[in-house]
Amino acid sequence: MLKKQLAGEKAVEFIEDGMVIGLGSGSTVFYTIQKIGELVKKGLRIQGVPTSQETTLLAQSLHIPLVSMDEVDEIDLTIDGADEVDRNLQGIKGGGGALLYEKIVACTSRKIIWVVDESKMVELLGGFPLPIEVVPFGYKQVVRKMEEEGCHPVLRISNGSPFQTDGGHYIVDLHMNKIKNPENLAEKLQKVTGIVENGLFLNCADQVIIGGQDEVKIETRGKNK
């Protein structure tokens, strides 16, 4: 079995009947959602809150009952993927461009579990380019500012045009290599007009399920401090 499949499928063990579940995006949580589909078929009653159009379509194809963000006050558990995770379970997300909706869902969740394969675990964040979601109007100003700040921005392109998120924004990837102080950087990015959200998910995941060769490891936030 693939490492990401091991991690993705393990996460369903944390789901209880009646829960509202945030459904993340990406190729790892794909396995979680598929497994949820199987459980729903067998009688599990949950409601899913999808974080992207892609996840919505996947969940619908599996007949998983869905509700929108506006219909829930709180989400019991969100299961999502991540692009990089450090030993304090701080992470980078947004490789698939769903970071804004993923962060909104995360902020409403009582518990968050990330599912990753072991290659995503790093000493220092930043090897994976940090995505920022940017309003198209005036995006070049944001790119220029990021250049001035030494963040090495690259506008994400898809089929020859700027990649567009579900929210209609662009993604700019910051090729920083090493992010020594993620809190500082997140604070800086939050202050730039035109940046809607950044892919630093700090103090967010409660647990990370890490898929290895034949087994999974579960890390819990706060245990490595």
Ligand SMILES: O=C(CO)[C@H](O)[C@H](O)COP(=O)(O)O
């Ligand atoms: O943040 C995300 C999408 O915006 C994904 O969760 C992240 O990119 C991980 O995806 P994958 O499991 O395919 O590696």
